[in-house]
Amino acid sequence: MITLQAASSPAWLRAVMENFDAFLLDHAAAERKASAVALSLITHYPDCKQLVAAMMDLAREELEHFYQVYLRVEERGLHLGPDTKDPYVRALRAEIRNGRDDYFLDRLLVGGIVEARGCERFGMIAEALTDPALQSFYREIAASEAKHDALFVELANEYFPRGSVDQRLEALLAAEAKILRGLAIRPALH
Ligand SMILES: [Fe+2]
Ligand SMILES: [Fe+2]
Numbered sequence: 001m002i003t004l005q006a007a008s009s010p011a012w013l014r015a016v017m018e019n020f021d022a023f024l025l026d027h028a029a030a031e032r033k034a035s036a037v038a039l040s041l042i043t044h045y046p047d048c049k050q051l052v053a054a055m056m057d058l059a060r061e062e063l064e065h066f067y068q069v070y071l072r073v074e075e076r077g078l079h080l081g082p083d084t085k086d087p088y089v090r091a092l093r094a095e096i097r098n099g100r101d102d103y104f105l106d107r108l109l110v111g112g113i114v115e116a117r118g119c120e121r122f123g124m125i126a127e128a129l130t131d132p133a134l135q136s137f138y139r140e141i142a143a144s145e146a147k148h149d150a151l152f153v154e155l156a157n158e159y160f161p162r163g164s165v166d167q168r169l170e171a172l173l174a175a176e177a178k179i180l181r182g183l184a185i186r187p188a189l190h
Contacts, residue, residue, distance in 0.1 A: 002116040002149040002169070006177035011185050013124050019187035023125075025081050026188035028069040030118070033086070035062035037111060045104070051155055058148065065141060072137070088190030089114060091179040095172060105160050109172050112152030117176070119145040121189060 016023045038059035042052050073080060092114065096106040119142055126138035156165045183190065 002112055002153060002173070004113075004116055004120060004176070005173045006180050008117075008121055008124060008180070009185070012121075013128055015185050015187045016125060017128055021076060021078055022187040023189070024069065024073055024076070025078060026186075028066060028073055028080060029083070030086070030189045031062050031066035031069055033089075034114075034118075035059045035066060038062060041107065041111075048159065050158055054151055054155060058151065061144065065144070068137070068141075072134075086188075086190050088117075088179060088183055091182075092172075092176060095175045101160070105156055105165065105168055106172070108152050108156040108159075109165070109169050112149045112156070112169075113172060113176050115145055115148035115152060117180075118189060119149065 035058075038055040041055045042059070045051050070080065092110050096103060096110060122138055122142035122145055126135055126142055129135040129138060153165070153169070156169075
């Protein structure tokens, strides 16, 4: 379980609640990208059996989340938008080091941190929602995402010594907290 170094702001939550349709479209894109990230890890590391098995499950689970959000997008008469870059994910990915091992470790840990932040934010949204059906949907999403950060850390510990995993995770968490502070407030997951 990853402990984030900074909490998301009430201003961000307000922006989401004030434009929930915009948030929902961004959430759909985030789930699609989460599934794609899991598939790209399989593509890059086909020999890592444990990783392949874990990412196979994750890709399917995130795709199911995408489908579930898509149903709600349709229900509201909205339309999925074009692909756009997520500034938070882009800034976090810029922290990923080069070099075979460093790159692999950082990709896993960044994956875990993105999951941890998503889980925190889905939980905040669930508590702020007043529509019971939507609230229970976001509670389910938060519960499902709550397992994913640990999954990435477990994989990192599988392929790297625990000491170097812990040390790098702390450094990336500090970078993430800084990125979060500099992020524009938008009705979006990040
Ligand atoms: Fe998800
Ligand atoms: Fe996830």
